[in-house]
Amino acid sequence: MEERKNRWGLLLIGTFMLLFLGLIYAWSIFSTPFNKIYTDWTISNLSMTFTISMIFFCLSAFVAGNLSKMISARNILWIAAALLFIGFFGVSFLKAEDTKSSLYLLYLLYGVFGGSGVGMGYNCIISTVNKNFPDKVGIASGIMLLGFGLGGIVLGSIVNGVIEKIGIFSTFRILGIIIAVILLCGSFFIKQPTVIPNNIKTKKTETGLQYTANEMIRQKTFWIFVIWTILLNAASLLVINSAASIALAFGMPAVLGLIVSLFNGIGRVIHGAFFDRHRERKSILLNNFFVILAGSFLLLGAIFHISVLIVIGLICSGLGYGGTPTLSSAVIRNRFGEENFAVNFSIANFSLIPAAMIGPLISSVFIEKSGGAYESTFFMIVILASIALVLRTFLKEEKDS
Numbered sequence: 001m002e003e004r005k006n007r008w009g010l011l012l013i014g015t016f017m018l019l020f021l022g023l024i025y026a027w028s029i030f031s032t033p034f035n036k037i038y039t040d041w042t043i044s045n046l047s048m049t050f051t052i053s054m055i056f057f058c059l060s061a062f063v064a065g066n067l068s069k070m071i072s073a074r075n076i077l078w079i080a081a082a083l084l085f086i087g088f089f090g091v092s093f094l095k096a097e098d099t100k101s102s103l104y105l106l107y108l109l110y111g112v113f114g115g116s117g118v119g120m121g122y123n124c125i126i127s128t129v130n131k132n133f134p135d136k137v138g139i140a141s142g143i144m145l146l147g148f149g150l151g152g153i154v155l156g157s158i159v160n161g162v163i164e165k166i167g168i169f170s171t172f173r174i175l176g177i178i179i180a181v182i183l184l185c186g187s188f189f190i191k192q193p194t195v196i197p198n199n200i201k202t203k204k205t206e207t208g209l210q211y212t213a214n215e216m217i218r219q220k221t222f223w224i225f226v227i228w229t230i231l232l233n234a235a236s237l238l239v240i241n242s243a244a245s246i247a248l249a250f251g252m253p254a255v256l257g258l259i260v261s262l263f264n265g266i267g268r269v270i271h272g273a274f275f276d277r278h279r280e281r282k283s284i285l286l287n288n289f290f291v292i293l294a295g296s297f298l299l300l301g302a303i304f305h306i307s308v309l310i311v312i313g314l315i316c317s318g319l320g321y322g323g324t325p326t327l328s329s330a331v332i333r334n335r336f337g338e339e340n341f342a343v344n345f346s347i348a349n350f351s352l353i354p355a356a357m358i359g360p361l362i363s364s365v366f367i368e369k370s371g372g373a374y375e376s377t378f379f380m381i382v383i384l385a386s387i388a389l390v391l392r393t394f395l396k397e398e399k400d401s
Helices: 002-037 043-067 073-091 099-130 137-166 168-186 220-240 243-249 254-304 307-336 341-369 375-394
Strands: none
Touching: 002 043, 002 099, 002 137, 002 168, 002 243, 002 254, 043 073, 043 099, 043 341, 073 099, 073 168, 099 137, 099 341, 137 168, 137 254, 137 307, 220 243, 220 254, 220 307, 220 341, 220 375, 243 254, 243 307, 254 307, 254 375, 307 341, 307 375, 341 375
């Protein structure tokens, strides 16, 4: 009984840790200061940093899911802390005069080490804490995902001010220490429950509901859903990756770009609650609706130079991007069962890799060719989201149990 009471404190600690891990989504706050120091770095060069971090986020989350069967959550979090410390602290030693080597080191330190540390910590915290809430997985997941989504704006605005005062390199040195300490301290609290009541354990069935990873990836419906998430994530990442730059381009402060992170977090709760009430079909339609609205408002704002429309577009981008991880979790659990959910969900999250390559790269190419204009980028958001909406018609509705 005491353990069940303490689980809410565990949830709070996990959410606080994820708040700092969510700082990885504030890359647009870091990219502008780097561009001022390394003036020969192109938008594509900077976008690649974010792309690499997303790739290794997915890879390391999958590794962490498998490691959890062999080592404790505490050990996994220690590995994550070490990776993030090496990555962020290492960035502080980049040399301003050596632009080529510094770019490759940034890819390695922020992209590989930073992305890997975040992915391992993310998977470990969410999967471990959720085991303490077998009766309230939706609430627990929603709160933690909210914390992860808010990391960019809650800490991003603070980090932006610190960068202005002490510079980008010193800021990374401080972040490396702080994040590592928080993960190390939190690791002593993040643990699995010792006892789970039998009446709420997931049981094996012979109905095909509890799919293994190999069984899941052989299902046509899985790949249709994965392609749908790739399209929507790619559309959203056209904005997420350069939100601060978009704000600056339309005469607004860079920190306003972090509004995307705020509504990314809020969107996760909204879509989770909507799914519980209206199930899969309407939830997917709602998510598509937000992304199409995002592209439409941003495009109109760019054409007519109306800042309010740009802000609305950024809000819708956050709501749309926040919906895809929430729906991925709900749909994978609903369609393929809970027994192998940790591994199955990590496989579904690999959709972020092609999305992280397609979205930012398309955006950087369009922006460079147009001389800094964003109209073509915003139009592409509408196109990708519309294709996803058409693809949805091929995804057969799963019967609610």
